[in-house]
Amino acid sequence: xxxxxxxxxxxxxxxxxxxxxxxxxxxxxxxxxxxxxxxxxxxxxxxxxxxxxxxxxxxxxxxxxxxxxxxxxxxxxxxxxxxxxxxxxxxxxxxxxxxxxxxxxxxxxxxxxxxxxxxxxxxxxxxxxxxxxxxxxxxxxxxxxxxxxxxxxxxxxxxxxxxxxxxxxxxxxxxxxxxxxxxxxxxxxxxxxxxxxxxxxxxxxxxxxxxxxxxxxxxxxxxxxxxxxxxxxxxxxxxxxxxxxxxxxxxxxxxxxxxxxxxxxxxxxxxxxxxxxxxxxxx
Amino acid sequence: xxxxxxxxxxxxxxxxxxxxxxxxxxxxxxxxxxxxxxxxxxxxxxxxxxxxxxxxxxxxxxxxxxxxxxxxxxxxxxxxxxxxxxxxxxxxxxxxxxxxxxxxxxxxxxxxxxxxxxxxxxxxxxxxxxxxxxxxxxxxxxxxxxxxxxxxxxxxxxxxxxxxxxxxxxxxxxxxxxxxxxxxxxxxxxxxxxxxxxxxxxxxxxxxxxxxxxxxxxxxxxxxxxxxxxxxxxxxxxxxxxxxxxxxxxxxxxxxxxxxxxxxxxxxxxxxxxxxxxx
Numbered sequence: 241x242x243x244x245x246x247x248x249x250x251x252x253x254x255x256x257x258x259x260x261x262x263x264x265x266x267x268x269x270x271x272x273x274x275x276x277x278x279x280x281x282x283x284x285x286x287x288x289x290x291x292x293x294x295x296x297x298x299x300x301x302x303x304x305x306x307x308x309x310x311x312x313x314x315x316x317x318x319x320x321x322x323x324x325x326x327x328x329x330x331x332x333x334x335x336x337x338x339x340x341x342x343x344x345x346x347x348x349x350x351x352x353x354x355x356x357x358x359x360x361x362x363x364x365x366x367x368x369x370x371x372x373x374x375x376x377x378x379x380x381x382x383x384x385x386x387x388x389x390x391x392x393x394x395x396x397x398x399x400x401x402x403x404x405x406x407x408x409x410x411x412x413x414x415x416x417x418x419x420x421x422x423x424x425x426x427x428x429x430x431x432x433x434x435x436x437x438x439x440x441x442x443x444x445x446x447x448x449x450x451x452x453x454x455x456x457x458x459x460x461x462x463x464x465x466x467x468x469x470x471x472x473x474x475x476x477x478x479x480x481x482x483x484x485x486x487x488x489x490x491x492x493x494x495x496x497x498x499x500x501x502x503x504x505x506x507x508x509x510x511x512x513x514x515x516x517x518x519x520x521x522x523x
Numbered sequence: 524x525x526x527x528x529x530x531x532x533x534x535x536x537x538x539x540x541x542x543x544x545x546x547x548x549x550x551x552x553x554x555x556x557x558x559x560x561x562x563x564x565x566x567x568x569x570x571x572x573x574x575x576x577x578x579x580x581x582x583x584x585x586x587x588x589x590x591x592x593x594x595x596x597x598x599x600x601x602x603x604x605x606x607x608x609x610x611x612x613x614x615x616x617x618x619x620x621x622x623x624x625x626x627x628x629x630x631x632x633x634x635x636x637x638x639x640x641x642x643x644x645x646x647x648x649x650x651x652x653x654x655x656x657x658x659x660x661x662x663x664x665x666x667x668x669x670x671x672x673x674x675x676x677x678x679x680x681x682x683x684x685x686x687x688x689x690x691x692x693x694x695x696x697x698x699x700x701x702x703x704x705x706x707x708x709x710x711x712x713x714x715x716x717x718x719x720x721x722x723x724x725x726x727x728x729x730x731x732x733x734x735x736x737x738x739x740x741x742x743x744x745x746x747x748x749x750x751x752x753x754x755x756x757x758x759x760x761x762x763x764x765x766x767x768x769x770x771x772x773x774x775x776x777x778x779x780x781x782x783x784x785x786x787x788x789x790x791x792x793x794x795x796x797x798x799x800x801x802x
Binding site (some may be wrong): 241242244245247248249251252255258259261262310311312314315317318319322324327331333334335337339340341342343344345347348349351352353384387391415416417438441442444445446447448452472475476478492493496499500503504506507508511512515 | 528529532533536537539540541542544546547549550553554556557575593604607608611612615623625626628629630631632633635636637638639640643644646648649667670674705723724726727728730731733734754757758761772773776779780781784787791
């Protein structure tokens with residue numbers, strides 16, 4: 241048992257160092273700056289610039305958070321402060337189910353509804369032409385996928401504020417709304433930020449759903465109606481051909497390493513904050 | 524004015540909740556509407572025939588069976604790892620000791636690692652050990668993905684086991700192993716829910732199996748053969764320019780959704796039973 245347990249502790253280290261070892265060849269060949277800050281992507285000529293992929297990932301994630309945060313935030317406040325048992329009993333399976341639907345299903349839905357909506361209705365108002373497979377499509381699909389994560393964390397964070405704190409505020413003459421605004425939300429701020437960071441890291445790594453609606457085009461996207469090519473999609477799409485070129489394989493492993501490092505850091509930071517919140521109020 | 528502000532935001536909250544719920548139902552509606560017309564007995568009972576990907580006869584039995592085999596294998600392996608770990612951090616060492624908390628923290632992080640990274644890592648291991656894309660490769664990658672889910676959920680139910688029970692067992696002179704046996708029996712429904720959750724997450728995940736399990740039109744007969752999986756069957760068929768094949772992708776999506784719904788409902792059902800009997 242002890243051995244198994246220690247093995248689990250080591251998994252993180254093993255994955256990280258495995259990916260690092262695999263990406264050493266490309267790191268020796270190119271400078272880190274060249275890899276991260278240029279957008280020349282011609283693997284068969286030996287050009288590996290990740291900028292377009294990194295920016296795509298950032299754009300899509302950013303859009304997803306912008307779209308998902310307001311409704312999830314409002315829903316979580318309602319859920320923890322106002323909702324009665326009946327609404328809770330109905331709404332919590334909805335959130336669970338949303339979290340449980342596989343990415344590929346979200347991708348299918350995105351291709352069937354979001355992509356045509358953008359190419360036929362939304363994009364023509366702003367740009368001349370868009371296929372619909374775009375940053376915006378990725379952002380919308382992703383936002384729906386992270387809503388359940390944000391809601392479940394925020395509800396937990398709001399519920400962790402003790403009843404006595406709320407009562408103290410009410411007894412000073414604050415209305416319920418003022419209490420929510422000035423006490424509950426303000427006190428939960430670290431938790432809210434941690435929840436958002438966790439959602440960001442989830443959005444960062446999402447692969448199949450985004451790949452299906454983003455267009456996967458290696459140029460830098462200029463508007464949100466342009467196609468883009470996030471990092472995880474890059475890895476997923478090129479696995480077949482990468483085996484032919486050692487530096488190509490190394491480059492893809494390097495992108496997996498980037499994802500891994502960013503996500504581990506984000507996760508660690510937000511979990512630390514959330515654990516602190518939980519232990520402060522529970523014991 | 525103050526009243527107005529509260530009312531305004533409350534209305535926004537209700538609108539948000541209704542929007543979120545309707546988005547979910549809209550997604551389910553679209554999947555059913557698109558997937559239902561091409562759904563047939565043949566889809567779920569036959570493997571692809573020669574011209575399947577050109578719109579001819581056949582079904583996706585290969586992917587359904589492949590996914591099930593993959594998940595059964597992964598659940599067995601990952602349960603064999605996560606159950607001892609979850610028991611260890613709750614009953615062998617102290618529940619809230621430093622090591623326990625460090626382990627929980629590690630599993631929280633592992634839980635957040637995207638499946639594509641597990642897929643890439645699994646693939647790397649396979650090259651290292653010389654394993655071809657196969658059922659075994661897929662099982663290894665998916666196990667990585669679901670171990671954190673299993674540990675976290677089992678850990679949660681294990682936390683509810685009353686201290687008095689352990690103390691009573693100890694005072695009766697039970698050995699460590701006997702205590703754990705009682706505990707496992709006590710939390711069996713919780714373990715079942717954890718397995719269902721992990722099963723649902725694993726069966727729907729495409730990125731882990733993309734490079735590790737391969738894809739084939741036949742049903743695998745051994746661990747070293749490649750295995751088709753449902754999410755990949757959807758993904759590949761959608762890429763086809765032929766309308767019939769695309770339609771089958773939609774029905775495959777419907778099949779996967781129904782499986783997920785069934786799993787989710789049964790997890791809820793077991794959970795409600797637990798809370799009734801325990802509280």
